[in-house]
Amino acid sequence: MNVFYKIRMMALRVALVSGLLTGLQLSADEFTEKELQGWTSEYQIVVKEGRQHFASPTLGTNGVACAQCHPNAANTHPETYPKFQKQLGKVITIAEMINWCIANPLEGERLDKNGKKMTALITYITEERRGVKLDPGKH
Helix, strand or coil: CCHHHHHHHHHHHHHHHHHHHHHHCCCCCCCCHHHHHHHHHHHHHHHHHHHHHHHCHHHCCCCCCHHHHCHHHCCCCHHHCCEEECCCCEEECHHHHHHHHHHCCCCCCCCCCCCHHHHHHHHHHHHHCCCCCCCCCCC
């Protein structure tokens, strides 16, 4: 087989597969109003839970709450993570920063990064910054 034939056959395969996949695609953004309401309701429950953890001194052992230094999640900037964080000397995620704050200023036990409390805290912090442009790495 010559090179041109191989190229044409490859192009034909790509076109065929592309055409087949296009015909099978489901739109990922088609939801019912009921689904959207349910998901929004669940999201708001987690935001509320995160706000409660954020305002509670129980994350640490010294009686300090996240909200004392960061009222309404001020100066948490979840939109800038991942980024280099001086205190840890490396690029980290917002979950790692939350754990640093819990372990150091709050003198508490680090949370499971995939746990329910961490998810709630990140959800609340992110909700407070809704509408702010993502800007990873920014200081």
